[in-house]
Amino acid sequence: MTLVYAGVCSHAPGITGRAQRADPALREPFYASFRQMGEEIRAQQPDALIVVAAEHFANFFMDNMPAYCMGMAEDYEGPIEDEQWLGIERRRIPGNAELANRLIERMLHDVDLAYAQEWKFDHGVMVPLHFLTPAYDVPVIPININCQGPPITPLHRAYEFGRTLRKACDAVDERIAVVGTGGLSHWPATPDSGKINETWDRTFLDRWLANDREALTSYSDEATYFDAGQGGFEIRTFIAVAGAAEGSTGELYYYAPIPIFAVGCTIARMHL
Amino acid sequence: MTLVYAGVCSHAPGITGRAQRADPALREPFYASFRQMGEEIRAQQPDALIVVAAEHFANFFMDNMPAYCMGMAEDYEGPIEDEQWLGIERRRIPGNAELANRLIERMLHDVDLAYAQEWKFDHGVMVPLHFLTPAYDVPVIPININCQGPPITPLHRAYEFGRTLRKACDAVDERIAVVGTGGLSHWPATPDSGKINETWDRTFLDRWLANDREALTSYSDEATYFDAGQGGFEIRTFIAVAGAAEGSTGELYYYAPIPIFAVGCTIARMHL
Amino acid sequence: MSLYTVQKLLYQLNRDRSVQQRYKDDFAALLEDYDLTGEERHALAAPDIGLLYVMGVNGQLLMHYAALCGFEWDQYISAMREGLAEHGSVRAGLYAATDDRGAVS
Amino acid sequence: MSLYTVQKLLYQLNRDRSVQQRYKDDFAALLEDYDLTGEERHALAAPDIGLLYVMGVNGQLLMHYAALCGFEWDQYISAMREGLAEHGSVRAGLYAATDDRGAVS
Ligand SMILES: [Fe+3]
Numbered sequence: 001m002t003l004v005y006a007g008v009c010s011h012a013p014g015i016t017g018r019a020q021r022a023d024p025a026l027r028e029p030f031y032a033s034f035r036q037m038g039e040e041i042r043a044q045q046p047d048a049l050i051v052v053a054a055e056h057f058a059n060f061f062m063d064n065m066p067a068y069c070m071g072m073a074e075d076y077e078g079p080i081e082d083e084q085w086l087g088i089e090r091r092r093i094p095g096n097a098e099l100a101n102r103l104i105e106r107m108l109h110d111v112d113l114a115y116a117q118e119w120k121f122d123h124g125v126m127v128p129l130h131f132l133t134p135a136y137d138v139p140v141i142p143i144n145i146n147c148q149g150p151p152i153t154p155l156h157r158a159y160e161f162g163r164t165l166r167k168a169c170d171a172v173d174e175r176i177a178v179v180g181t182g183g184l185s186h187w188p189a190t191p192d193s194g195k196i197n198e199t200w201d202r203t204f205l206d207r208w209l210a211n212d213r214e215a216l217t218s219y220s221d222e223a224t225y226f227d228a229g230q231g232g233f234e235i236r237t238f239i240a241v242a243g244a245a246e247g248s249t250g251e252l253y254y255y256a257p258i259p260i261f262a263v264g265c266t267i268a269r270m271h272l
Numbered sequence: 273m274t275l276v277y278a279g280v281c282s283h284a285p286g287i288t289g290r291a292q293r294a295d296p297a298l299r300e301p302f303y304a305s306f307r308q309m310g311e312e313i314r315a316q317q318p319d320a321l322i323v324v325a326a327e328h329f330a331n332f333f334m335d336n337m338p339a340y341c342m343g344m345a346e347d348y349e350g351p352i353e354d355e356q357w358l359g360i361e362r363r364r365i366p367g368n369a370e371l372a373n374r375l376i377e378r379m380l381h382d383v384d385l386a387y388a389q390e391w392k393f394d395h396g397v398m399v400p401l402h403f404l405t406p407a408y409d410v411p412v413i414p415i416n417i418n419c420q421g422p423p424i425t426p427l428h429r430a431y432e433f434g435r436t437l438r439k440a441c442d443a444v445d446e447r448i449a450v451v452g453t454g455g456l457s458h459w460p461a462t463p464d465s466g467k468i469n470e471t472w473d474r475t476f477l478d479r480w481l482a483n484d485r486e487a488l489t490s491y492s493d494e495a496t497y498f499d500a501g502q503g504g505f506e507i508r509t510f511i512a513v514a515g516a517a518e519g520s521t522g523e524l525y526y527y528a529p530i531p532i533f534a535v536g537c538t539i540a541r542m543h544l
Numbered sequence: 545m546s547l548y549t550v551q552k553l554l555y556q557l558n559r560d561r562s563v564q565q566r567y568k569d570d571f572a573a574l575l576e577d578y579d580l581t582g583e584e585r586h587a588l589a590a591p592d593i594g595l596l597y598v599m600g601v602n603g604q605l606l607m608h609y610a611a612l613c614g615f616e617w618d619q620y621i622s623a624m625r626e627g628l629a630e631h632g633s634v635r636a637g638l639y640a641a642t643d644d645r646g647a648v649s
Numbered sequence: 650m651s652l653y654t655v656q657k658l659l660y661q662l663n664r665d666r667s668v669q670q671r672y673k674d675d676f677a678a679l680l681e682d683y684d685l686t687g688e689e690r691h692a693l694a695a696p697d698i699g700l701l702y703v704m705g706v707n708g709q710l711l712m713h714y715a716a717l718c719g720f721e722w723d724q725y726i727s728a729m730r731e732g733l734a735e736h737g738s739v740r741a742g743l744y745a746a747t748d749d750r751g752a753v754s
Pocket residue numbers: 011012054056124182183234
C-alpha cells in the first residue's frame with residue numbers, strides 16, 4: 001500500500017488566468033480548499049505526485065494520439081501556454097524517470113499506455129501544481145487521457161486504467177500521491193464557455209464519492225456531450241482516480257460553479 | 273467472420289534494398305512464396321489489408337511512444353527511406369479512414385491503442401506491400417507495435433491485441449486481410465547484422481503454426497534478446513496475428529536464413 | 545483532411561517557439577508550408593477567429609491562437625458568436641453536433 | 650538525456666525533408682538547435698558512425714544517417730565494428746547489454 005493519497009480537482013485555465021474576474025466570495029474558499037489539498041498531499045511526504053490530466057492538444061495531436069500516456073522524463077517544462085494568459089510563470093518541474101519507467105513496465109501488463117520522455121505541461125497539470133505544490137519541489141509524473149479527439153477511450157477502460165495504476169503504485173517502495181484533474185460539465189473554449197450543469201455535476205460527484213464503478217461508467221458519450229458538453233469527456237480523469245481508489249469512498253471539499261472559470265470548481269479526495 | 277486472410281512475412285529492408293547480393297537459389301523461391309501470398313490475399317478480394325508492423329523510429333519516437341497504434345488516414349506515403357537504398361519507389365498508398373475509425377472505436381473497449389491520421393510507411397510496411405499488392409490497389413490500414421524502445425508491450429498483450437483486432441474485423445461488413453510483418457531472430461543494423469539463430473526461429477515457427485498461445489507468449493525479453501537479438505522483439509507482430517487467428521493453425525510456405533537480408537526469411541499463413 | 549492541416553498548424557504554432565517566431569517574422573511564408581484552401585488561409589491570416597471556429601477548429605487550439613493574435617477573453621468569445629451569426633453552424637469536428645449549430649445557449 | 654537528443658535529431662532528419670535540406674545547406678546551424686555535448690556534435694559532424702553506435706544510438710536511426718552520409722552497406726557495418734574496436738563497448742541504450750560489448754560475434 002504505497003499509494004498515499006488520491007484526489008481530484010479542476011484545472012480550467014481561467015482559475016489562474018482570469019482570477020481577478022471571479023467573485024471573491026466563491027474564489028477564496030475554492031482556492032483555500034485547493035491549498036488544503038496540497039497541504040494534505042505534502043503531509044504524506046510523497047516521493048512522487050502523479051497527475052492524471054486530460055489532453056488539450058498541447059503534447060499530442062491526431063498524428064499519434066494515445067488513449068493513455070505517461071511521462072518518463074527527468075524533468076518537465078510548463079506552462080506551455082503564454083505565462084501572462086495563464087497567470088503562471090514558466091519553470092522546470094522535477095520528474096522521476098526511473099520510477100516512471102518501473103511503473104510503466106508493470107502497467108503494460110494490463111493496459112497499453114504510451115510513454116513520453118519529454119512533455120510540456122499545459123494548464124491541466126500547471127493549474128493544479130500552482131495550488132498543490134507551489135514550491136514545485138515534489139517530483140511529478142504526468143499521465144494523459146485522451147478526452148478530446150475521438151475516438152476516445154471508453155469509461156470502463158479509464159476505471160481499469162486507474163486500477164492498474166494502483167497495482168503498480170502498490171508494488172513499488174516509493175510513496176505516491178495521485179490527483180486527477182479535469183472538468184465535470186463544461187463547454188470550454190466555445191461560445192458556451194461559462195455554462196455549467198450543476199445538477200449533472202452533483203449527480204456525478206455523488207457517484208464518485210460513493211466510488212460506484214457501475215454508475216460512474218454508465219454514461220454514454222452522446223449523453224455526456226449533450227448534458228455536460230465536450231468538456232464533460234474529462235470525467236475520465238476522475239474515473240481513473242476512482243479506479244485507483246477502488247474500495248474507498250470519498251469526501252467533497254468544495255464544489256461551486258464559477259462561470260468565469262468556465263467550470264464547476266471541484267476539490268474532493270478519497271479516503272484510502 | 274469477415275477476417276478473410278491471416279499471414280506473416282519478413283520485412284527486412286535488405287530484401288529489396290540488397291536484392292542483387294543474395295544467392296538467387298534462396299532469393300527466388302522466397303520471392304515466389306511472397307508473391308504467392310499476395311495472390312492468395314488478392315483472391316479473397318479484401319476491402320482492406322491490415323499490416324501489423326514493428327516500429328523502427330520512422331513514425332514514432334520516445335516523446336510519445338505508443339505500445340500499439342493504428343492508422344486512420346485517407347492515404348499514406350512510403351517509403352520514408354531513401355528510394356534507392358530500399359529499392360522501392362515513393363508513392364501514395366490508399367487507406368480507409370472511415371473503416372479504421374470504426375475498428376479503432378471497437379478495439380478501444382479492450383485495448384488502449386493510439387491512432388494516427390498520418391503515417392509515412394517504412395520498410396516494415398513497404399517491403400511486404402511490394403510483393404503482396406504490387407499495384408498498390410488494395411486499401412491499407414497500418415498497425416504498429418512498439419518492439420524497439422523499452423519499455424515494450426509484453427507478449428500476452430500482443431496476443432490479446434490480435435484477438436481484439438479479430439473481434440473488430442468480424443463485427444464489420446468489410447472483408448479484411450491481416451498480415452503481420454517482422455523478424456524472428458536477427459540483429460539488424462548492428463555489427464552482427466546477418467547473424468540468424470535458425471534453431472530458435474524454427475522452434476518459434478512450430479509454436480506459431482500450432483497457434484500455441486502459451487508457448488508463444490512464454491519467452492522472456494531477456495532470453496529473446498540473448499537468443500534472438502533485439503530484432504527478436506518483433507515476434508510481437510507474429511503473435512498478434514496468431515491472436516487474430518485464435519483457434520486456427522498454420523502452414524509454412526517458406527523459411528530460410530538469408531544473411532545479406534539480415535533475417536530468417538519467412539512466409540506463413542493461418543488457415544482461418 | 546484540410547481541417548486536420550489547419551489544426552496541425554495551430555498545434556505546432558502553440559507548442560513551438562521557433563514556429564511562433566516564424567509567425568511574427570513572416571506569417572505568409574509559414575502558411576506556405578501547409579496545404580490549405582484559400583478560405584483556410586484567409587481565416588488564419590485575417591485572423592477570422594469566428595470563421596475558424598465555424599470550420600471546426602478545436603477550441604483548445606483556437607483559444608491560444610486567439611490570444612496570440614491579441615484577442616482579450618471576452619473578445620475571443622464574442623468572435624466565435626459572431627462567426628456563428630455570420631457563417632452559420634459549425635461545419636465539422638467535435639462541435640458540429642452541438643444543438644445543430646455549434647453553441648447551445 | 651543527451652543520447653535522447655542525438656537520437657531525436659536523427660529521427661527528425663530521417664523523416665523530414667526540410668531537415669534534410671538544412672543538413673545539406675548548413676549542418677552546423679542545424680546542430681545548434683539541439684542541446685548536444687562536444688563529443689556528440691563531433692560524432693555527428695565527422696561523421697563518426699562507429700562512435701555514434703558506441704554512444705548507444707539505435708541502429709534503426711543510425712542506419713539511415715550512415716546512408717545519408719554516403720556509407721555503402723558494408724562500409725556502414727565495418728564502421729560500427731571499428732567503433733567498437735576504437736571506443737570500447739556500447740555505453741547505453743538497447744545494445745549495451747549485448748555480450749557486454751555491443752556485438753555478439
Ligand atoms: Fe480540460
